[in-house]
């Protein structure tokens with residue numbers, strides 16, 4: 001493989017990895033606090049893409065407004081899911097919340113079919129994002145630079161919230177000891193809602209960029225990326241934000257490079273992530289950055 | 298300042314506290330002593346709002362505010378009203394730094410300057426914490442963790458501070474230090490409810506004491522009187 005082709009693949013890998021990483025953060029944050037796998041997370045990713053699409057095609061909003069609006073509304077959707085599907089089950093056995101999560105996921109997918117229609121819709125992308133640029137021998141589209149940069153900005157912003165603000169402090173405290181955190185005056189349900197909001201915002205951002213990268217949206221588009229991002233979160237060490245980003249990046253890298261170097265494997269592309277999951281669970285169940293976990297679902 | 302009337306605490310079928318009355322006058326140190334499983338922690342956890350299945354009244358009336366019944370309120374509300382609790386076993390957040398643990402203690406407040414002032418006061422009360430402000434809570438020694446737990450409970454501007462077995466598991470010299478600090482906290486104007494198994498030290502420092510046995514108050518009186526009481530001597534002070 002030529003050097004320039006390799007660089008192109010690298011850009012693709014980082015782009016895909018960024019998109020996985022952004023979704024994975026939401027899984028990992030919710031898991032860190034509630035020990036719950038929020039299966040509806042992939043659906044928020046899908047909603048984020050649809051909201052932008054409708055914002056532009058139906059309401060003729062400018063791109064920027066549609067994107068911000070979609071992220072805000074998706075964030076509220078995430079909070080709403082917690083409110084109706086998980087909050088009533090806080091003191092129930094964990095398996096109940098897990099079943100509820102799977103139920104909500106199906107519910108949103110099917111509602112999306114009813115409301116948005118089941119037919120995949122093409123996404124009209126702004127030209128400047130996809131005009132091929134040639135840098136020496138390397139041919140890339142600006143999107144392959146924009147996605148990692150946006151992701152970087154979002155992740156830095158998130159880390160700032162988590163490590164430098166009061167709600168962030170409460171999030172970190174809750175993940176270790178809910179009762180003591182309540183004794184310190186933290187309203188746990190508010191912080192949980194805040195966590196769902198943050199994670200959903202990132203998933204929506206990922207969904208929007210995904211729709212720009214692979215310009216088609218459909219109600220099930222959140223399923224596979226959601227599952228893979230979950231694997232990325234486990235890979236990185238579930239509960240760790242840095243781990244989720246690293247896990248996402250590595251998964252993107254593995255998928256793109258495996259296909260690049262072994263084109264005959266391209267049909268199995270989606271299987272790599274699952275093979276990876278099995279390998280991690282066998283070799284290092286806590287993931288790369290993970291701490292010891294007492295009980296994992 | 299706090300008047301507990303007919304308090305019952307249940308854990309499912311277990312009836313842990315069976316109708317107790319406690320009164321804590323403003324500015325005093327009151328202690329609750331008793332053997333393992335007597336219901337001491339259950340009592341203060343009920344006051345903190347951590348246990349939902351309770352019966353009875355928990356009337357809180359700090360000077361300059363009207364009376365509120367704490368029963369049925371959420372812990373975060375109760376902290377805002379000025380009731381702090383340092384739980385049994387300290388429960389320091391191990392992955393947060395000393396400074397962050399203290400900031401968490403001040404979560405219910407928004408007055409930046411006031412928080413900083415109280416943080417500095419905690420650091421002057423516990424110079425060792427100041428040296429270790431960037432250290433993770435989990436890396437502190439048991440004694441240092443206890444100091445941090447006490448300091449953290451002071452960060453929410455409490456009027457009433459409830460301490461659950463602050464001397465638990467500490468070397469004798471540290472036990473003395475902890476009790477000295479409890480005295481100091483009290484002299485800062487905080488009312489203290491102290492749960493202890495170290496009956497001797499607790500009775501010495503407290504102005505009034507309640508002795509709990511399997512969920513009931515079996516004896517009460519002034520600390521110094523109970524210290525001389527033959528029944529107390531036999532059961533709690535080693536004869």
Ligand SMILES: Nc1ncnc2c1ncn2[C@@H]1O[C@H](COP(=O)(O)OP(=O)(O)OP(=O)(O)O)[C@@H](O)[C@H]1O
Pocket residue numbers: 308311313331332333334335336337338339340385494
């Ligand atoms: N979460 C719980 N579920 C069921 N029973 C409990 C629970 N917590 C306490 N109990 C029971 O309630 C009773 C009182 O317990 P509590 O913790 O209040 O005692 P304590 O006086 O604080 O004892 P210790 O000195 O050992 O801390 C005990 O019989 C205990 O087994």
Ligand SMILES: [Mg+2]
Pocket residue numbers: 337338339385461
């Ligand atoms: Mg106890």
